[in-house]
Every structure is written in structure tokens, then in C-alpha cells.
Amino acid sequence: MGYELYYWNGLQGRGEFVRLALEEAGADYVDVTRQPERGTSEMLALLKSDSEPHLPFAPPILKDGEILVSHVANILAYLGPKLGLAPRDEAERWFANGLQLTITDFVAEVHDTHHPIATGKYYEDQKPEAKARSAAFISERIPKFLGYFERVLNQNPKGNRHAVGDRLTTVDLSLFQVLEGLAYAFPKAMARVSGQYPALEALQAMVGTRPNIAAYRASPGRLPFNEDGIFRHYPELDVG
Amino acid sequence: MGYELYYWNGLQGRGEFVRLALEEAGADYVDVTRQPERGTSEMLALLKSDSEPHLPFAPPILKDGEILVSHVANILAYLGPKLGLAPRDEAERWFANGLQLTITDFVAEVHDTHHPIATGKYYEDQKPEAKARSAAFISERIPKFLGYFERVLNQNPKGNRHAVGDRLTTVDLSLFQVLEGLAYAFPKAMARVSGQYPALEALQAMVGTRPNIAAYRASPGRLPFNEDGIFRHYPELDVG
Missing domain, CATH: 3.40.30.10 (Glutaredoxin)
Structure with missing residues (x-):
């Protein structure tokens, strides 16, 4: 089964x-x-x-x-x-798991851009605070996290195509998802930083065109991003 | 070494x-x-x-x-x-790691009670939002998380002394730390729920009096809680 x-x-x-x-x-x-x-x-x-x-x-x-x-x-x-999506080396596995947890933290911060005060309340009931939190997220947190992951790619001794080692891991797949989500949620902010994270952009393109991922993205199983998810597009939270 | x-x-x-x-x-x-x-x-x-x-x-x-x-x-x-602080059984290990990650999320929410808008700004620059977030944290999130961990203890087939299995794990130690921290940060709110989570309270007492933990708590290595940490006591964020 x-x-x-x-x-x-x-x-x-x-x-x-x-x-x-x-x-x-x-x-x-x-x-x-x-x-x-x-x-x-x-x-x-x-x-x-x-x-x-x-x-x-x-x-x-x-x-x-x-x-x-x-x-x-x-x-x-x-x-x-x-x-077959984990590094083979032990030290690399612990590193990959740490990266995955940094992604977890980043995703939690994305969630809190639209829910900064209370998970149990509607976005509409915390809009001014969401605007303030999103502004800080865009100006401070996106550069901090993406800058970090870009460094990780470039400091990979086995090349900057993958986050860890020389083969695809769940970390690469998760970074793809984060980049897709950010582009959906904050299209203007992300357009402004286009070209600033070349290794991450190459990874996003590489993952997105892998045969199984491309087929999945074209299937009904891949739901579109929407405003019930983590990555929500509220234009008022993006840069002007 | x-x-x-x-x-x-x-x-x-x-x-x-x-x-x-x-x-x-x-x-x-x-x-x-x-x-x-x-x-x-x-x-x-x-x-x-x-x-x-x-x-x-x-x-x-x-x-x-x-x-x-x-x-x-x-x-x-x-x-x-x-x-020697992990469960021996494989299914229990994955469960323990999941509990540890729920504690991670809980701790991140504790942090955000005093930093709801921006990690990079001072608490003093986000006090009204911190008050609102703390109120929601106390009324909704503390009961949700502590209620969950209380259920976990009581549904442990090997008894409610430990979160997982029949021996001490890192999860028990971390739950102790969370309960100590909450009592420091929100003493009035935690006093109000005294007695509502008996299995957690027993675990807190059990961990705190283990010989090595008791000796550590009495040593200079155990710094007191303070307002640079995760658990901060700002009386204005507690219940009245």
C-alpha cells in the first residue's frame, strides 16, 4: 500500500x-x-x-x-x-535537515504577513498590522533568507546547482515551492529583486522543468495558489 | 573531544x-x-x-x-x-521528532508575542501590537498547545509520566523548559490555569527535580530568564 x-x-x-x-x-x-x-x-x-x-x-x-x-x-x-531525495553522506543529511527547518521558519513568517496578530482571526481583522509586518518582511526578511540560501548554493563544494551535494534533494524542491509562492504573493517585490539571486533562480527553473514536476504542475493535482493557503496575494501587502 | x-x-x-x-x-x-x-x-x-x-x-x-x-x-x-534521550522504537522516534517540532512552533509564537511586527525592531516600537498578539496567545494558543500536550501525555499507552514511551526523552526536557518559560513570562495567566493540565504539571516537577537537572538549575550555567531571551516578562502583556 x-x-x-x-x-x-x-x-x-x-x-x-x-x-x-x-x-x-x-x-x-x-x-x-x-x-x-x-x-x-x-x-x-x-x-x-x-x-x-x-x-x-x-x-x-x-x-x-x-x-x-x-x-x-x-x-x-x-x-x-x-x-532517493536525501543526501547519502551523514553530515550532509544533518545539514539538509537544518535547511529544511530554516525553510519551515521562513514559511511561518510568510504566514504571519497576513496573520500577524492572531491565527484565529480573519485577515480583514488585522489588516493594518499585516501591512506593517509585510513591509518588514519584504525589506528585511526576504533578503535575509534568500541571501542565505543563495550563499548556501554558492558555497556548496559540489556546485551551485543543488543546495546539498550533487543531486536533487527535498531541500531543492522546497526552495522551488518557496520561490513560486513568493512570486505569487509579492509579485512586485519579487520583480524588484529579479537577478539578485541567480543561483536560486536557476534552481527554481531547473526544478520546475524536471519531467515529473512539470507533469505534476500541468495536472489537476497541483491546485493554483489561493487566498486560503500560506502564500496569499493581497495586493495591498506588496510594495507599491 | x-x-x-x-x-x-x-x-x-x-x-x-x-x-x-x-x-x-x-x-x-x-x-x-x-x-x-x-x-x-x-x-x-x-x-x-x-x-x-x-x-x-x-x-x-x-x-x-x-x-x-x-x-x-x-x-x-x-x-x-x-x-540515551530518544525513544528506542522507530515509530516513537518519528513521533518524538514531531512533538519537538510542535514545541518549536510554540516557542516561535512565544517570541512573536513581544515581536509581532518585526524581529529587527525593538519591543518598545511594537507594544500595542504585542499587547494584541499576547492577548490572543493567552486566550487561544496556550490552551491549544498545552491542551494538546496534556492529551499526548494521557494517550501515551505506556503511561502519562512521559510524552513518548516509558522513559525520559528530549521532548520531556523541552516541555519542562516551555512550562518554566511560560510561568516566567505570563505568571498571572499561568496561575489562572493552574491545575488544568495535571499531567504536564507532574512532568514539569519530575524533570525539574531530576538530580542532574536540579544540579544544573542551581549552577551558574543556568542563567535566569531575562528580557533578552524568548520568554520575556513584560507585565503589560500578561492578563490583568
Whole structure:
């Protein structure tokens, strides 16, 4: 039996980082909440279970037989070696996992651009604060994170085509997703920095055109970015 | 040679989660920035290196010979098995790592109670937003996270003394640190929920009185909480 991925239906969200790894590897998996006969109720039952010994806090959740793994970086650490998307070298694996956690932090900061005060409140109820947080995010955090990842690529002793080592890993796939998401959410801000991160831009193009990723992107499985996800396009949060 | 821990001097911060594991295990380690002959400059040189192949984004960073590991959850995943603080069972290890990442998220939310708009700005420049974010954190997020961890303890098939399995892991140590930190930062809010999370309170007491942890807490190595760290006591952010 294949992998079972549990994530909110109707958005890419954090689940997309897992989907990209599964799709690149051509792995056998089902997106549980998108199955008409299963649906979101099955995921909610898992989250509300009063008997599950390995209770997850939130989606995404991967089920592989009896093993339940939650959190993007944890799922990718689990899947990477099985899908041939992890470095072979031990030191490189710990480095890759650290990069994946830096991406996790970056993604959390993207989320907070539209929800700076309370996750439980609507964006519309925290718009002025979202504007302030987005301005700081664009001016300080995007350069800090993208500058860091650009350095990582350029300091890779095996070449700047990959974040770690000389082959594709989940980190490359996740960086692609972050760059796609930022271009969707902040198109004007990202246009202004076009050309400033050449190694990252080359990586984004390389990942996006890999056969399995290109096929996935052209399929209905790849939902478009939208305003229910992490990367949301609110023009008022972008630069003018 | 022992482990080398790189973290900002003068505060507990995220480094403390690593220190608690090293102290509990009686491991041989040095806190690099606290060594007069080494200091913070050595850590900054690592962060600014233009040749380090496994460049870290931010402290804490653990160096073990040739291996460099960054991010708390990554460091604890690395150290756990070596220090006898990880579950033995594979499914339990993935679960423990997921719990550690939920703690990471919780800690990031604690940080944002005093820095909701911009990490790069002073707390004093974002006080009204900090007040709003703290109110939501206290009313919604503390119950959500602590309620979750209480359920995890109570659904542990091996008993509610530990988060995972029947022995102490880094997750228990980290939960202790979170509970200590919350009591420091939000004493009135935490006093109001006293008794509501009995399994967590028992775990906090159990960890705090373990011989190595008690000795560490009584030593100068355990810095007091302060307003440079993650858990900050600003009375105006607590309940009235």
C-alpha cells in the first residue's frame, strides 16, 4: 500500500512541500481528504482521536503503514532516503535537515504577513498590522533568507546547482515551492529583486522543468495558489 | 573531544533546550561563546563564513567533530540517540521528532508575542501590537498547545509520566523548559490555569527535580530568564 497524506483540501499549503517530493519520485500515494469516499472528516477524526498514541498536532500528516509522521520537515526527513531525495553522506543529511527547518521558519513568517496578530482571526481583522509586518518582511526578511540560501548554493563544494551535494534533494524542491509562492504573493517585490539571486533562480527553473514536476504542475493535482493557503496575494501587502 | 554548542551569550534562549539535554546526560560540552578565549566572535565568524560548506542560518549550532547541526529540533534529533534521550522504537522516534517540532512552533509564537511586527525592531516600537498578539496567545494558543500536550501525555499507552514511551526523552526536557518559560513570562495567566493540565504539571516537577537537572538549575550555567531571551516578562502583556 502506498503513502497516505493528510492535509486540508482546497489549498496547496504546507502539504505541497510533501506532494512535490512524492511527485518527483513518482511515489504511490493518496491525498486522503481529496478522496470522495474518505474526505476531511477522516483527517479530523484522527486529530480529535482520544486513543491515537501518536497524536498529531496539525496537518500535514503522513501515514506509512503503522508509522504516522507529522510536520513538513519531519515528513521530508522520513521520506527523503526512501524516495532517493536525501543526501547519502551523514553530515550532509544533518545539514539538509537544518535547511529544511530554516525553510519551515521562513514559511511561518510568510504566514504571519497576513496573520500577524492572531491565527484565529480573519485577515480583514488585522489588516493594518499585516501591512506593517509585510513591509518588514519584504525589506528585511526576504533578503535575509534568500541571501542565505543563495550563499548556501554558492558555497556548496559540489556546485551551485543543488543546495546539498550533487543531486536533487527535498531541500531543492522546497526552495522551488518557496520561490513560486513568493512570486505569487509579492509579485512586485519579487520583480524588484529579479537577478539578485541567480543561483536560486536557476534552481527554481531547473526544478520546475524536471519531467515529473512539470507533469505534476500541468495536472489537476497541483491546485493554483489561493487566498486560503500560506502564500496569499493581497495586493495591498506588496510594495507599491 | 566533547560537543561544542554555539549560542548567544547572556540568555537562555533556544540554546537552553540543547543545554538541558546535554546536562541531563552529563555530556562533555563547551558553551563556546561563554569561553573568554573564544567568545561570540568565533560564532559570528562561522555565521559569516564565505567558505563553510554547511553554513548555518542562526544559532543554536552544535559541532560534533566534523558534523555541524543547526536548529533545536535537528540538534535534539542528532543528540537524542547518542545521549540515551530518544525513544528506542522507530515509530516513537518519528513521533518524538514531531512533538519537538510542535514545541518549536510554540516557542516561535512565544517570541512573536513581544515581536509581532518585526524581529529587527525593538519591543518598545511594537507594544500595542504585542499587547494584541499576547492577548490572543493567552486566550487561544496556550490552551491549544498545552491542551494538546496534556492529551499526548494521557494517550501515551505506556503511561502519562512521559510524552513518548516509558522513559525520559528530549521532548520531556523541552516541555519542562516551555512550562518554566511560560510561568516566567505570563505568571498571572499561568496561575489562572493552574491545575488544568495535571499531567504536564507532574512532568514539569519530575524533570525539574531530576538530580542532574536540579544540579544544573542551581549552577551558574543556568542563567535566569531575562528580557533578552524568548520568554520575556513584560507585565503589560500578561492578563490583568
